[in-house]
Amino acid sequence: MPFSAVGDRVEVRPPTLADVEAYREAVTRSHHRLADFAVPDPENLPAIVASQSAVYRSFMVWSRDPGREHGLVGRVNVANVVRGSFRSATMGYDAYDPYAGTGLFAEGLRLVVGLLFAPEPEGMALHRVEANIQPVNGRSAGLARSLGFVHEGFSRDYLHIPGPDGRRDWRDHDRYTMLATDWPAEPYRPHPRRRTAVLVSGLPGAGKARVATALAAELGLPLLSADAVKVGVAGSSPPDVVGVGETLWRLLADSPVGAVVDGPWQARDADHVQRGLTAAGFDPASVPEVHCDLTCVDTAGPLALGPVVTVDTREPLTPRQLVAVALRARVASSSP
Incomplete structure (x- = not known):
């Protein structure tokens, strides 16, 4: 049967009108929990059954050994299905009492995700959920996260x-995602992060x-500032550029996402900065540099290891300049 699967303790299948009584009891008993994040309606299963289509599907998770209980462990809704080059959908789910917290729903949700990525007609052949x-x-x-979904971003309102x-x-x-190419995934797997650096x-x-x-x-990156680590460079007056830099490079190397690195570098420090970026896992030629230039007095010049944007800081940085530099950094971090 399409969109169906059987596990050790649960089975998954599409909803039918025969499920109305069990659904009514399950939602009613779980109302106190579900109402925190949804509008539970114990009478809406007929509407759910009638809504099933290529762009909206529901999956019911049933206990294989319900005993004297209603047997309905939970429900998973898959909506906003888009085909073509996207092959993506959003997924929502509810676990019902008395099964919430027993692990049964987690087993059922794992079966559902497998069906979302399974080839048609048995599954939905999606690429992304x-x-x-x-x-x-x-x-x-x-x-x-226990199924291996990773946190991919934040959506306001x-x-x-x-x-x-x-x-x-x-x-x-918060957005949590899974790709077909990553399924089945390791539980609680680390989040793959793109590392970005800007000088x-x-x-x-x-x-x-x-x-x-x-x-x-x-x-949305950490800020590593030479001014903040000067106190760690003993006996430096004026501050030891190399000593401060070594601390910054170690911090940058340890950052899983990269950082904006602010330092008092001049063109003569290029070799030191190049070594530091390389040690931190970055290609210096791909790291954008924002050179703050007080044109009337600045004779230091940029490092010029990678793309350079010179900003006349006698005037405030405009929003357009700021976004242009940030986008250049994103492009550089995405380059192969």
């Missing part, structure tokens, strides 16, 4: 739904700190 979860719903996020406060409002969501150079007093802070905020 996304679960959008409110940040306060740690239990659902933990379930997604994503859905107009209830929250734990009981009010309908626009709710932020901010210039003479002391050239306004580097302001530029570096703005870039770090735009890119």
